Amino acid sequence: MEHGHDHHPSGIMRWVTTTNHKDIGSLYLWFSLCMFFFAGTLALGIRLELFQPGMQFMQPQTFNQLTTLHGLIMVFGAIMPAFVGFANWQIPLMIGAPDMALPRLNNWSFWLLPVAATLLVTSFFVPGGPIAGGWTLYPPLYMQNGISGDMTIFAVHILGMSSILGSINIIVTIMNMRAPGMTYMKMPLFVWTWFITAYLLIAVMPVLAGAVTMMLTDRHFDTHFFDASGGGDPVMFQHIFWFFGHPEVYIMILPAFGIVSSIIPTFARKPLFGYTSMVYATASIAILSMVVWAHHMYTVGMPVTAQLYFMYATMLIAVPTGVKVFNWLATMWQGAMTFETPMLFSIGFVALFTLGGFTGIVLAMVPVDVQLQDSYYVVAHFHYVLVSGSLFTLFAGAYYWLPKWTGHMYDEKLGKLHFWLSMIGFNLTFFPQHFLGLAGMPRRIPDYALQFADFNRMSSIGAFIFGTTQLIFVYVVIKCIRGGAPAGDKPWEGADTLEWTVPSPAPYHTFETPPVVK
Amino acid sequence: MMSSLIKKIGGGLVMAMISLFAHAEHQINFPAPVTEIGRQVYDLHIITMWIIVGIAVVVYGAMFWSLLKHRKSVGYKPATFSHSTALEIIWTTIPFIILIAMAYPATKSVIAMKDTSNADMTVKVTGYQWKWEYDYQQDGFKFMSVLSTPRDQIEGKEAKGADYLLEVDNPMVVPVNKKVRVLLTANDVIHAWWMPEFGVKQDAIPGFIRDTWFKVEKPGTYRGQCAELCGKDHGFMPIVVVAKEQADYDKWVAEQKAKAAAAADTGKDRSKEELVAAGEKIYAANCAGCHQPHGEGMPPVFPALAGSKIVNGPAAGQIDIVMNGKPGTAMPAFAKQMSDGDVAAVITFTRNSWGNKAGDVVQASEIKASRK
Numbered sequence A: 001m002e003h004g005h006d007h008h009p010s011g012i013m014r015w016v017t018t019t020n021h022k023d024i025g026s027l028y029l030w031f032s033l034c035m036f037f038f039a040g041t042l043a044l045g046i047r048l049e050l051f052q053p054g055m056q057f058m059q060p061q062t063f064n065q066l067t068t069l070h071g072l073i074m075v076f077g078a079i080m081p082a083f084v085g086f087a088n089w090q091i092p093l094m095i096g097a098p099d100m101a102l103p104r105l106n107n108w109s110f111w112l113l114p115v116a117a118t119l120l121v122t123s124f125f126v127p128g129g130p131i132a133g134g135w136t137l138y139p140p141l142y143m144q145n146g147i148s149g150d151m152t153i154f155a156v157h158i159l160g161m162s163s164i165l166g167s168i169n170i171i172v173t174i175m176n177m178r179a180p181g182m183t184y185m186k187m188p189l190f191v192w193t194w195f196i197t198a199y200l201l202i203a204v205m206p207v208l209a210g211a212v213t214m215m216l217t218d219r220h221f222d223t224h225f226f227d228a229s230g231g232g233d234p235v236m237f238q239h240i241f242w243f244f245g246h247p248e249v250y251i252m253i254l255p256a257f258g259i260v261s262s263i264i265p266t267f268a269r270k271p272l273f274g275y276t277s278m279v280y281a282t283a284s285i286a287i288l289s290m291v292v293w294a295h296h297m298y299t300v301g302m303p304v305t306a307q308l309y310f311m312y313a314t315m316l317i318a319v320p321t322g323v324k325v326f327n328w329l330a331t332m333w334q335g336a337m338t339f340e341t342p343m344l345f346s347i348g349f350v351a352l353f354t355l356g357g358f359t360g361i362v363l364a365m366v367p368v369d370v371q372l373q374d375s376y377y378v379v380a381h382f383h384y385v386l387v388s389g390s391l392f393t394l395f396a397g398a399y400y401w402l403p404k405w406t407g408h409m410y411d412e413k414l415g416k417l418h419f420w421l422s423m424i425g426f427n428l429t430f431f432p433q434h435f436l437g438l439a440g441m442p443r444r445i446p447d448y449a450l451q452f453a454d455f456n457r458m459s460s461i462g463a464f465i466f467g468t469t470q471l472i473f474v475y476v477v478i479k480c481i482r483g484g485a486p487a488g489d490k491p492w493e494g495a496d497t498l499e500w501t502v503p504s505p506a507p508y509h510t511f512e513t514p515p516v517v518k
Numbered sequence B: 001m002m003s004s005l006i007k008k009i010g011g012g013l014v015m016a017m018i019s020l021f022a023h024a025e026h027q028i029n030f031p032a033p034v035t036e037i038g039r040q041v042y043d044l045h046i047i048t049m050w051i052i053v054g055i056a057v058v059v060y061g062a063m064f065w066s067l068l069k070h071r072k073s074v075g076y077k078p079a080t081f082s083h084s085t086a087l088e089i090i091w092t093t094i095p096f097i098i099l100i101a102m103a104y105p106a107t108k109s110v111i112a113m114k115d116t117s118n119a120d121m122t123v124k125v126t127g128y129q130w131k132w133e134y135d136y137q138q139d140g141f142k143f144m145s146v147l148s149t150p151r152d153q154i155e156g157k158e159a160k161g162a163d164y165l166l167e168v169d170n171p172m173v174v175p176v177n178k179k180v181r182v183l184l185t186a187n188d189v190i191h192a193w194w195m196p197e198f199g200v201k202q203d204a205i206p207g208f209i210r211d212t213w214f215k216v217e218k219p220g221t222y223r224g225q226c227a228e229l230c231g232k233d234h235g236f237m238p239i240v241v242v243a244k245e246q247a248d249y250d251k252w253v254a255e256q257k258a259k260a261a262a263a264a265d266t267g268k269d270r271s272k273e274e275l276v277a278a279g280e281k282i283y284a285a286n287c288a289g290c291h292q293p294h295g296e297g298m299p300p301v302f303p304a305l306a307g308s309k310i311v312n313g314p315a316a317g318q319i320d321i322v323m324n325g326k327p328g329t330a331m332p333a334f335a336k337q338m339s340d341g342d343v344a345a346v347i348t349f350t351r352n353s354w355g356n357k358a359g360d361v362v363q364a365s366e367i368k369a370s371r372k
């Protein structure tokens, strides 16, 4: 314990030069919180314009820019970095390692992010404004973007690089730095899900980088990869994009599964049900996710055999996903549950993610999907998976580990208020969108026919409730950092992973002598 | 009465939603299908939803039971079990069997949807930013179909009509009970032709031709929209199909043929007033979306026409841009989209409006000559 004194710079240079996994984890989390509020504000702009029929607040082009940047920044700036932040903080703590295996690379992975974010945010101020063709970047429409088209491509390159470097670090850390006695099948499920996610990232981020690079050369160097008049094919971009894009969905949900699998056993005071099958289900979901991409493209006009194949493969994903839900239920079953904020968000996740899974099965069926493709039903579906899926577990995880990170208990009352208002606001926003899609409202339109007016108004009201509710979270976090009841090493009665064996707040250096896992 | 009752209860959100569902005008399912495929899709969705309701009752039932009974506050002592091979086999295989049961009817529908053979007639549909072209190649005529909702309605200066944003100047017309094959392509970016009542949605991809089909069983007017984001006015390119009895359809075809013959006649010159009056309408339908109603444009993306060097310069320069477009920008080539007379009219209109002082007149014969 003589190593207690730290030699790290103070002030801003501490954060710029840091190689400490906890510092870098915090940087990732603060960065993603900022991006979350930025992209969330864009979403409120969307819902403001959609509050009633007619164009009130903006030009259609501006509306398209808002939907595009909302999607891009939420995916790449908010959700993904937030999970990497959790990985940085928790993986070394959960496997009993002193730090990440490649600390300098870790610093570089993070500091690439603000560069990419700057490119995206400043594209609002260049001639023509930011890109407007949707976060899916489909050509030929993408070619009509101005300079922001190139800025976005570079931003995607940089984000991809950051993700790949981060993933390498996570894999190397998990493979080499586990405490003695911690075999693979003893790793906490959060570590397992990130282990698999990191492989997915390394497999698909280069594919996206390739696709946007081809677009860049199409724009400037006279290639015609995606231009039919030069012998190319715009649909090829969609195939390449979704080969990245579908695993990307699981990149954003697998670590969420890991977080929930840590929290539910803790608050049910009962071991996780079916640990082994959870690991296998995660791996099968990851593998299946790479062979179902064209279910995003049922209306491009594929041969009937291709449509059938992608339909069967997609429906198959329901099996391992179902296994996970049943395992969480069986973990809760006959437990002695208490309902602190992390548990509330986790239960909210299980309930609403299941709903997103149900609509996923509806959408997997080609004939039904042909009707619903590019309608508001799809918007509802993926927000159930990504907001009440990924985002809710990020909140759950934050409340769960805040006592460990800050040494203080958060304000339980405000946490619960945050949960319930989020629950109401979220469902009010997105549940009616199922009906809009069924009735025939296309997505990405700035104005709509009169029969869609009531559900849209409801949705907009819900969005403003949900959006402003998130300020409670910021307040709770800041309050928790500044003070509160001391957390103690293990604030949660049912917790049993290694991070709860170190003091709270977790010291700057932990596990300098590895613990022994029996 | 219903609404005042709810207010009394306290305006609970749940109640508000229930009252909405009770209202017939709030559609919460697919619109009533008017084709065989549409009906299959409708039924498949209903079956799927009932299966889902069944699974949901089990899953949420178990969940809420557990949440109510297995809590520490009621003194429940936690069990210690952590796996059960039998259970895990059951909840892997049962969903698998359910999925196979769902895949069977879905497969049959997919095969039926893709079968475009033995069609009674074919119409080629082309997506443009932001309108549709319907080409009845077998009958030798084609026309553009553009949103007809007035701008004032969109901007809230005028009350919105019943078919707000779902109305066009020239709808597609088809006979009932005939298998219509639709060939789809696009001129600029990807669009998607979506007609909810038919159960049809197919992307229109520039440089490629895709096909789909429908056979409408009930005469009527059906409304849909472009479903693939295609730029600025994606939300403003509706699709309207009018299905008519065969006799009415034949009459319509004869009218269209006569119109096409008249438009092809570029022999006689029109006066400046006639050209400007005709051009104003064409401008509003085809150009105002980008160049704006008064030619002010939206620089730098869409240049202004009022005071523009090209519009005030020699006519040949403007004819070239209108006919051939400007590569690398959103300005399309109108040579294939518009008749000689229409191009002549719209050019004459722009050269004599908003303070533009070219003052000259462009006739259809000059456009015809430029096509060489």
Ligand SMILES: [Cu+2]
Binding pocket: B127, B128, B130, B190, B191, B192, B226, B227, B228, B229, B230, B234, B237
């Ligand atoms: Cu379109």
